[in-house]
Amino acid sequence: MEKQGKRRLRVVLVPAPFQGHINPMLQLGSILHSNGFSITVVHAQYNSPNPSIHPDFSFLSLPDTSSDHNILAGDGGAIVLQLNAKCKARFRECLAAEVMRQQGPDDGIACIIHDELMYFSAAAAKDIKLPSIVLRTSSAATFLARTALMNLKAEGHIPFPESRSQDPIPELYPLRFKDLPIPIFGKLENTLQLMSGAANIRTSSAIIYNTIDCLENSSSAKTQQQCQVPTFLIGPMHSFASATSSSLLEEDTSCLAWLDKQSCNSVIYVSLGSVAFMDIKEFVEMAWGLANSQQLFLWVVRPGSIRGVEWIEILPESFKKNIGERGYIVKWAPQKEVLPHSAMGEFFSHCGWNSTLESICEGVPMICKPCFGDQRVNARYVNYIWKVGLELDSDLERGVIERAVKRLMVDEEGKSMRKRSNNFKEIVKLCTREGGSSNNSLNELIKMIVSF
Ligand code: UDX
Numbered sequence: 098m099e100k101q102g103k104r105r106l107r108v109v110l111v112p113a114p115f116q117g118h119i120n121p122m123l124q125l126g127s128i129l130h131s132n133g134f135s136i137t138v139v140h141a142q143y144n145s146p147n148p149s150i151h152p153d154f155s156f157l158s159l160p161d162t163s164s165d166h167n168i169l170a171g172d173g174g175a176i177v178l179q180l181n182a183k184c185k186a187r188f189r190e191c192l193a194a195e196v197m198r199q200q201g202p203d204d205g206i207a208c209i210i211h212d213e214l215m216y217f218s219a220a221a222a223k224d225i226k227l228p229s230i231v232l233r234t235s236s237a238a239t240f241l242a243r244t245a246l247m248n249l250k251a252e253g254h255i256p257f258p259e260s261r262s263q264d265p266i267p268e269l270y271p272l273r274f275k276d277l278p279i280p281i282f283g284k285l286e287n288t289l290q291l292m293s294g295a296a297n298i299r300t301s302s303a304i305i306y307n308t309i310d311c312l313e314n315s316s317s318a319k320t321q322q323q324c325q326v327p328t329f330l331i332g333p334m335h336s337f338a339s340a341t342s343s344s345l346l347e348e349d350t351s352c353l354a355w356l357d358k359q360s361c362n363s364v365i366y367v368s369l370g371s372v373a374f375m376d377i378k379e380f381v382e383m384a385w386g387l388a389n390s391q392q393l394f395l396w397v398v399r400p401g402s403i404r405g406v407e408w409i410e411i412l413p414e415s416f417k418k419n420i421g422e423r424g425y426i427v428k429w430a431p432q433k434e435v436l437p438h439s440a441m442g443e444f445f446s447h448c449g450w451n452s453t454l455e456s457i458c459e460g461v462p463m464i465c466k467p468c469f470g471d472q473r474v475n476a477r478y479v480n481y482i483w484k485v486g487l488e489l490d491s492d493l494e495r496g497v498i499e500r501a502v503k504r505l506m507v508d509e510e511g512k513s514m515r516k517r518s519n520n521f522k523e524i525v526k527l528c529t530r531e532g533g534s535s536n537n538s539l540n541e542l543i544k545m546i547v548s549f
Contacts, residue, residue: 105133105134105135106133106134106135106206106207106547107134107135107136107137107195107205107206108126108129108134108136108137108206108208108210108546109137109138109139109192109195109206109208109209109210109211109214110123110125110126110136110137110138110139110206110209110210110397111138111139111140111188111209111210111211111212111218112138112140112212112215113141113143113175113177113212113214113234114140114141114143114144114145114147114176114177115182115371115372116144116172116344116345116370116371116372117234117370117371117449117450117451118177118212118214118234119140119146119343119345119402120206120335120343120451121232121234121307121334121335121451122138122149122210122212122232122234122497123138123146123154123234123338123341123343124307124334124335124337124338124343125210125305125334125338126138126151126154127151127338127339127341128331128334128338128539129290129543129546130153130154131339133183133242134155134176134207134341134541135155135548136151136154137154137156137157137195137206138151138153138154138155138156138157138468139156139157139158139159139188139191139218140156140157140158140159141158141159141161141176141180141184142158142159142160142161143161143176144157144345146343146345147343147345150341150342150343151152151341151343153199157191157195157490159180159184159187159188159191160183160184160187162176162179162180162182162183162184163239164299171216172283172284173282173283173372174280174282174283174287174290174291175284175287177214177215177291178287178290178291180215181214181215181216181291181294182218184216184217185217185220185221186221186313188218188221189224189225190298190517191208192206192221192222192225192227193225195401196225196227198327203510206227207228207546207547207549208222208227208228208229208230208302208501208546208549209222209227209228209229209230210229210230210231210232210305211229211230211231211232211233211293211429212232212234212322213231213233213234213281213298214291214294214295216294216295219231219298219300219301220300220445221235222300223300228302228351228549229300229301229302230301230302230303230304230305230546231295231298231301231303231304231305232304232305232307233304233305233306233307234307234450234451235450235471235475236306236308236312236313236315236316236450236453236471236474236475236478237306237308237313237316237320237330238272238313238316238474238475238478239278239450239471239474239475240296240316240320241269241316241319241320241323241473242272242276242277242278243278243292243295243296244292244296244323245268245269246275246277246278246279246289246292247289247292247293248372249277250268250285250289255279255285256285257274261274262274262275262533263275268544270396270517271453271477271478271481271482272474272477272499273477276473276474276477277473277474277478278469278470278471278473278474279469279470279473280470281468281469281470282469282470283429285469287357288351288465288470292503298324298326301326302326302327302545302549303326303327303328303329303542304320304324304326304327304328304329305328305329305331305542306320306328306329306330306331306332306335307331307332307334307450307451307454307456308330308332308527309330309332309333309454309524309525309528309534309535310330310459310526310534310535311524311534312478312483312525312530313330317330317412317418324457326386327541327545329538329541329542330534330535330538331456331535331538331539331542332535333380333454333455333457333458333525333529333535335433335451335455335458336458336525336529337529337535337539340433341453342431342433344429344431345371346371346399346428346429347428347429348429348430348431349427349428349429349430349431350431351427351435352395352427352430352431352435353367353431353434353435353438355395355425356435356438356440356441357440358394359393359440360379360440361439361440362439362440362441362442362515363392363393363440363442364392364393364394364395364438364440364441364442365387365390365392365393365442365443365444365464365502365506366394366395366397366430366432366435366436366441366443366444366445366461367387367394367395367396367397367444367445367446367449368396368397368404368430368432368444368445368446368452369397369399369446369447369466369468369545370446370447370449370451371381371399371449373402373447373449373468373469373472374402374404374468375402375403375404376404376405377403377405377406377411378493379493380398380403380411381411381412382476382493382494382495382498383493383495383498384416385416385495385498385499386493386495386496386497386498386499386501386502387420387424387498387502388416388419388420388423388424389499390498390499390502390503390506391423392423392442392503392507393423393424393442393503393504394420394423394424394425394499395424395425395427395430395435396424396425396426396427397426397427397428397430397432398426398427398428399429400428400429402403409426432452432455436455436456436458436459441443441459441461442461442505442506443462443463443464443502443505443506444456444461444462444463444464445463445466445498445502446463446464446465446466446474447465447466447467447468448463448465448466448467448472448475448476448479448483450471450475451470453475453479456485457483457485457518457521457522457525458522458525458526460515460518460519460521460522461518462485462486462514462515462517462518463479463485463486463487463507464486464487464489464498464501464502464505465479465480465486465487465488465489466489466493467488476488483517483521484514484517484549485514485517485518485521486514487501487504487505489501
């Protein structure tokens, strides 16, 4: 990748305050930093990133706008709407102070790159005549599905009756009504308001997607038609970025030593990401499904992710006896080291976009258990288009998980899926190499930022 000489232009990054959004934004920061840019991160106080992990970046905090009520209710939409409503003035002050600090002839703020959800940043950047670029941390297909969801809602088709859930949405092939990116926490109106704010990119100079041309060629072409500004597909960003983790929770690295003891492709990794919740019944079904499959598993149970319990205390002694040394449970794992591990056999995932990309990059087949929002879109693509995973029914009856795990780990079906996953891994690698689509796109993006 081209370096940009001696100039130390600064890029201001504005991540949305959720793990699945912070990771790609800070990965982008580390890519730009290694290409000669200085980086300032302007972040919310809720879920603020840890500055000590990125000593080369400057960090500035926005005012605290989160109310306990929204956080406890898991209403991410309401939290981000508050940030958009209240942070523009403070952000403008931050920018003005940064502009004053950057006095050198070859120095200065080149542009703002903000998460699509933090759209107040674009308005503030426009006020002080700085260019802004949008980072979309979910897939291009999700962007199209959100646009369709807003239209369907306006036409009175949302909420839809259960009888329509398998109906295809013609302009969104292969998505069905049940795959629409509908939230389950908070108010649908909040999410639609956010989607509408995020889709309005009138003042932006470009859009960055953490996606890959070989996965999303046709969806990204359609978004390009809708958005009319240059679009850069530079994913998977974690493979260009330094290995620094931006986890908000402490990673339990002891699981890596446990993985080292297991044989090749023998372990199921289970994680539902940073925001999904389960109720106790689903949790218990998951536990017995894993135990009864007789396979090895590494399971991330995030504290507080099971409604009504703190962690795994409700699992009975009989479960612990049953699994013995076959299962390893942690509160948070170093996922980017877990997925490439040779012991990895399959990923039981909620299909957050980062997890989906990370799994595809490592050639690990998936069992998809989407919970809400874009996870449903991703799961449909994993299962139906890319064919590198199975999608579970939302109803987890006894036996469903055990059967799915065995289909991938034991049956012939699993072997052919692993083969396809490995093919994808090689194709994705080519995209990130010199001359590959993501690498080229990244170089073009850097040229654009330097030209501002
Ligand atoms: C949320 C939404 O759920 C997701 O659908 C959307 O695309 C982004 O925002 P999240 O649920 O956290 O994200 O899922 P995901 O996108 O997969 O991001 C989780 C990140 O946390 C990944 O980068 C993953 O590597 C990391 N992770 C997860 C860990 O490092 N350790 C863990 O134990 C679990």
